Amino acid sequence: MPPRRRPQFTQENIDQQLQQIHLLDPSSSSENLEQLGPVIKQIHSKRQQDVFLRTVQGLIQSKDAEIEKICGDNYQDFISSVSTLFTVKSYTDKMKENIQSLDSSVSQLGRGLVEKKRGLLQSKKTAANLDEAIDTLQACLRVLDVVNRVGEMIKEGKYWGALRSLEDIQNMPPTSLSQTPFFQHLLSSLPSLRAQIKDAVTASMKQWLLEIRNAQSDLILPNPLPLTFLPQLTQEISGFFIVETHVLETTGTFRSARDVEELWDSLVLGVAESITSSLRTENDPEEYLRVKECLTGFIMTLETSPYSVDSLQSFIILLFEKYAKLLEAQFSRRFESIVTQDDHLPMQIDATNEVDTVLDVVFVGNAEKSQIRQMAPPYTLPWSQTFYLCCQDIRGFIQKFYAFVEGVSRHHRNIDEVLSKLLDSLLIEHISEPIGKRLAGTSTLSQIAQIVTNLEYFQAACSELEFSLTNLRSTQRGGTIRLTARTSFETTLSRSLARITGLITSKLDQFFELSEYEWTPPARENAPSMYLYELVNWLTTVVDSLVIKETYKDEAYKGALEYIAGCLMSFLTGRDISMMNENAISNILIDVDFLEDELKRIGRSHLSSVFVELRMTTSIPLSDNVHEYLVPAMRHTSYSAVKHKRLQALLEKLARFGTTQRDLSARELAEKRRKEADAVGRVFPGEGR
Structure with a gap:
């Protein structure tokens, strides 16, 4: 079978088809691609692509020429029209924006006026309420001011004016305030205010009477107080408060016990201050001792009465501390004088009775005392005058110390502690240390040997003194007394022995030369x-x-x-x-x-x-x-x-x-x-x- 011949398209046919495409409705929303399909298919099947493209290109060029011609004739008018159109459009947009802004401003101002109107109405209501509240508060304040003046009058002692003010409040004319709970509460509190006025009048009268009595008590306390007048003063005070005690016991409410106790406290304080003022420049311990004895008798007289004597006992303890310091200062000078004037020679005694007197004073063991008594006169004692005189003054110090303590039955342990500290101070600072100072200036071996012997006896005396004082305090249930001065004497003794060695070695240097x-x-x-x-x-x-x-x-x-x-x-x-x-x-x-x-x-x-x-x-x-x-x-x-x-x-x-x-x-x-x-x-x- 012979092959099929492809149909041939002429140039005219192609132009017609392109013209058909060109004449399509441009307002149509569809792309009309279905119409191009057959044309493209035919061209492809007949292999006339090049011919078709040339034809299309020619059509494009002709159309471009037409467009250029049209545009060339109307270009300036078109440009000016477009520019005018854009200008009009911009003016229109701007006017639209101004209209919108003006509309929003008018709307906002309208809302503000509405809010201000509403606030103005609310403020008028609030102002009316405030005026009413102010009137009410002013009325209340006037009443409260009267009540406050009543309290101030009570404090100032204007009791009659306070009563008149209460009557004015009670007799106020009826007002809008009269029906308020506040005013009713105020009226109900008037009886309590009258009771306060009554109590204040009574207290003022009692205070006036008490001040008169206090003034009288101050008048009998001269300042400064002559200490010779103190016994008579304490007797008068004792008699006065004994009478006051009898009045309190035999009457009802004639005088309160509290007022009498306050009078007692103030009088005791005044006595203590007057005595302190008089003793401020006093350096004689005996004067403190006389004051203590007078106050002790005063305390014993009123000890069974309802009045507290604790402050007097505390004052006596305070006097005791000052007395102890003065006593220490007095004996410290004596001890230093004894040590300074010692000749560092053994003590010589001729008579037997004198030996007994010395042995009764010194703090030496009984065994050594017996050995000394068995010696034949004249007696050469191992210690020097320093040891004997110091023991004598130590006994005198202890006697005067406890002379103040007699009659004071409290704080025995504290007193024992004070005594031990004072004795340690005297033994260390005014006996041991001065001996050490004299030792440094002594170059005679025999004198240093006597110092060594004295220090040994001082060491032993510390133990004897502790034993003696403990036995003395045991009868009064006091504490055990401990002394630390023994260590100081041991140190000084070691220095003395070293001094002996030093003097010997200094002499040995001469031999070695x-x-x-x-x-x-x-x-x-x-x-x-x-x-x-x-x-x-x-x-x-x-x-x-x-x-x-x-x-x-x-x-x-x-x-x-x-x-x-x-x-x-x-x-x-x-x-x-x-x-x-x-x-x-x-x-x-x-x-x-x-x-x-x-x-x-x-x-x-x-x-x-x-x-x-x-x-x-x-x-x-x-x-x-x-x-x-x-x-x-x-x-x-x-x-x-x-x-x-x-x-x-x-x-x-x-x-x-x-x-x-x-x-x-x-x-x-x-x-x-x-x-x-x-x-x-x-x-x-x-x-x-």
Whole structure:
């Protein structure tokens, strides 16, 4: 079958179809795409796309030419019309906005006027209510002002005017206020106001009478009060209040107990102030004691009455504190005077009856008192005048102290505490410390020995005083009295013993200045140094002649020997001597042997221990045992007393001496000593000290 021939479209057919498309209704809302479909299909099926496109392009160009022509003829008119149209539109929009703004402003002003009108009406109503309320309040205030004036009149004492004002309130003409609950309440309170006026009148009358009585009580209290007038004054006050008590007990409401008690309190206060004013410049404790006795009798007279005497008892305690201070000041001057004027000599008594008088005064144990009484006259007592006179004044102080306390049965423990503090103050500040001051200026050993003895007795006196005072207070159920002054006396005693040692060592310096040791002798000596004979003779004579306990003598010897050992050790290891040889060391040891022999002779061989360090230190180079010392175990056991710095210094001195010798063996020994000194110097500083 031959193939189908495609239909051919001529140029005319294509133009007709395009013209048909061009003539479509432009106002139609549909796109009319269905009409283009067949045309495009035909063109595609006949493969005439190029022809169709050329035709379409030609149609477009012709239409563009027509459009350009039309636009070219009407362009300026069109532009001006469009511009005019836009101008009119902008004016129209602006006028529309102005109209809307004007409409909203008019609406807002209208609403504001309505609100102002409504507020004005409300304000007129409120103003009317306020006027009415103000009128009512003013009426109430006038009435309240009258009532307030009534209260002020009562306070000012204008009672008649207050009653007249109450009558004016009650007789007010009827008004709108008369029917209010406020006015009715005010009328109901008038009886209570009248009662207040009545009570105020009564209280004023009583106060007037009480002021008259107070004025009378003040008139009988002169200021300042002569203390000689005090007994008569207390008797008059006692009689007055005894009568007042009888009046209170035998009458009804003639006088209230409260008024009488207030009068009593004011009078007691006035008496206390007058006495205080009179005693302000008084320094005599006896005057305070007389005032206390007068007030004690006054209290005992009214103690069974209903009046409180607590304030008087408190005032007596206050007087007691001032009395105690004056008493302390008085006796402190006496104690310091006694200590200052002491001659530091044992107290001498010739007659037996005088011994009994002294022993009854001093605070010494009964056993020692018995030993003293067994002595034959004349008596040489171990203490000096200071101890006896101080004990005498201590007893006088205690007697005067308790003289004020008699009749005051309260606060015994507080009183005991005050007494113990006062005694401690007197013993420490005015006996022990002044003794210490005198000790610093005393250079005579016998006087210092007497000070030591006195301090021992003062120490023992503290215990005896505690025991005596405790027994005295036990009968009145008081507390135990403890004194701390013993510690102060112990401290001063230690200073005294140190002072003895210091004086002895200062004398020993003079002997060592005469020692004249030769530090590089060619040979050893066979006898001790000559100065030691004088030194030992002086030391034993001085220490044994001191009238002190053997223990204190032992301490004096020990202090002197420690000083001697220190001086000898300073010769061996100090910087004053640059070199020495073994012979000089041996000579020092000969002197030490002599001193130890002398200690054995006087029975004090136990004091030889002060030379242990010196002997151990010198034995190491003399025995050539430095290598043993360098062994820690040996150093801690056999040479524990040796201080390595001192041993090093001694070895260096021996080495310096050896370097000055011409002998080869001596120089070799010197080099050995130098190396040993260096080895000892490297020992840990904490060891061997």
